Structure formats: structure tokens, C-alpha cells
Amino acid sequence: MASTWEISHLDLIVRMVLAAVLGGLIGMEREWSNHAAGFRTHILVCLGSATIMLMSIYGFTQFVSEPNVRVDPARLAAQVISGIGFLGAGAIMRNGSAVKGLTTAASVWTVAAIGLCVGAGFYTGAFVCTGMVLVSLYALNKWEKHLLRNRRYHNLEMTIYDAPGSLGRIATIFGEHQIQISDLRIEPMEPEHRFPQEAGKMLLAFKLKSVKPDKLPLAVEAIRRLDVVSSLTVV
Known part of the structure; x- marks a missing residue:
């Protein structure tokens, strides 16, 4: 098991691949529904977020022992959460009083959070969040259509x-x-x-x-x- 500031190459690869898989699962549902941000977009967002999280935690290990250096793994993660909004905004379209793409924008933002979880090694949160997102996008969507038929x-x-x-x-x-x-x-x-x-x-x-x-x-x-x-x- 890796120490606090070190990670093996295998663990690094596993986390990045897992982020791509979980992001792809959500992106596949968006692709099937023919939305703007689909399969590849969600993979890239999740993988990119995981990579930034990994870099935030393990990318500056050579400076940990330096005097007057304070390592904050959450700093880059916070920038991802706020910065991903530009991509979600691109999926939102307005036609008169009708607004479309809000759900896809929310899924892109959530996929970024999943990538951060995987990058930090918080696997339970990543899997639970992925499962709940899929239930929300697929199962609850069908239930909502039935309810509002x-x-x-x-x-x-x-x-x-x-x-x-x-x-x-x-x-x-x-x-x-x-x-x-x-x-x-x-x-x-x-x-x-x-x-x-x-x-x-x-x-x-x-x-x-x-x-x-x-x-x-x-x-x-x-x-x-x-x-x-x-x-x-x-x-």
C-alpha cells in the first residue's frame, strides 16, 4: 500500500482507467439519449479530473520535505469543481422559453466529482455516485415520463x-x-x-x-x- 505522498505506477494506472470506465458509463447513457455531451466527453471530463486529483496529491512530493511548504491536495480539486462550469454551460441551449441541456450539464459536473473521488482513492464514493447517477438518468427518467404522461x-x-x-x-x-x-x-x-x-x-x-x-x-x-x-x- 502506498504511503500518504507516494503511489505505485500500477495504482496510478488503475485509478485513471477506473475513472475512464465510470465516466464512460454515464456518457453512454447520454449518448444513447442523443445529448450534446456524450460518451467521449464524459470520459475526458472524468479522466481529466482524476488526473488533476492525482497530480494534486502525488505530483508535488519532492517539495513535501522542503521548509515553509504546505501541501494542500484540495486546492486543485476546488478549481476543477468551479472551472468545469464552462463545459456544462456549452451543453445548455435555450429556445424561447424552453431550456434544454441542464441535465447533461449536471451530469458533466457530477462526472468531474467522480473523477476527483477516483483520483483521491475514494472508491466507495465514486461507485455509489456513479450508480446513483445512472439510476437518476435512466430509471428515474422513465418514471418521470410515466408520471407526467x-x-x-x-x-x-x-x-x-x-x-x-x-x-x-x-x-x-x-x-x-x-x-x-x-x-x-x-x-x-x-x-x-x-x-x-x-x-x-x-x-x-x-x-x-x-x-x-x-x-x-x-x-x-x-x-x-x-x-x-x-x-x-x-x-
Whole structure:
């Protein structure tokens, strides 16, 4: 067993490989779910964190015996925890009022913590954290979808003629079918010279929260029959 400030080459390699494996397990789930930060990203974050932790503990052993030198293994680890935020921020995307990527950013930050645990030799914490992250990302995700199956969101885009009361007629149909409009984006359509028939139209992009998902097809069919609707697409 290595002393406090020394580590064998075998133990060093085992810790780095273990960090890559644990980070890869979490990254694989993100990859399967087609998220921005996937398999390789999580491996690199976990391996990099473990390497920094190892360097923080064992990389300055030649200075331990020097006078007036104080070794603090937690100093570099603290910089990893605060500095990993730049990578997590890159996975977060905002589209209107919708924000995506928060879970992936959190998983990247947690993988950095797992790497620090492995690098410090805190194997129990690393394994328990990895297991709980996998349960959270996979099992709890399925449970959450089942729990919120009647509160799922749907995106609907339509082109309508810019006539008085058009939007009100569409909103009335949604209300009759117990569908709540969560977000609405309105874009006027600029007619091109070769498409003069597009004049007087606008694009409506709805984000809908349906209490009863079976009501949505009925509402869509009723909206299609309106004379002000030119085209309609469920995204």
C-alpha cells in the first residue's frame, strides 16, 4: 500500500482507467439519449479530473520535505469543481422559453466529482455516485415520463391568413379540447416576388400542454377545417 505522498505506477494506472470506465458509463447513457455531451466527453471530463486529483496529491512530493511548504491536495480539486462550469454551460441551449441541456450539464459536473473521488482513492464514493447517477438518468427518467404522461408538451406550427379574429378562433378550439397554450411565437411571412400568393400570411408556432393527449388529434382536425388556416404541421 502506498504511503500518504507516494503511489505505485500500477495504482496510478488503475485509478485513471477506473475513472475512464465510470465516466464512460454515464456518457453512454447520454449518448444513447442523443445529448450534446456524450460518451467521449464524459470520459475526458472524468479522466481529466482524476488526473488533476492525482497530480494534486502525488505530483508535488519532492517539495513535501522542503521548509515553509504546505501541501494542500484540495486546492486543485476546488478549481476543477468551479472551472468545469464552462463545459456544462456549452451543453445548455435555450429556445424561447424552453431550456434544454441542464441535465447533461449536471451530469458533466457530477462526472468531474467522480473523477476527483477516483483520483483521491475514494472508491466507495465514486461507485455509489456513479450508480446513483445512472439510476437518476435512466430509471428515474422513465418514471418521470410515466408520471407526467398526461402533461406532455407538443409543438404545432401553422400558417394562417392574417384576418381579424383568426388567432381567437384557434385559441377557442384549443380551449374546447382542454389544451393549454404554453408558448406562442408569431412570425409575419414576408412575400417574395415569385410567391405573391403568400402575402397576408403569418406563421404561428405553438407549444401546447395537453391534459389529455387523445384530445390533440381532435383539436388539430378542427383547426384544419378553419378557412383561415393555410397549412398545419405537428412537430
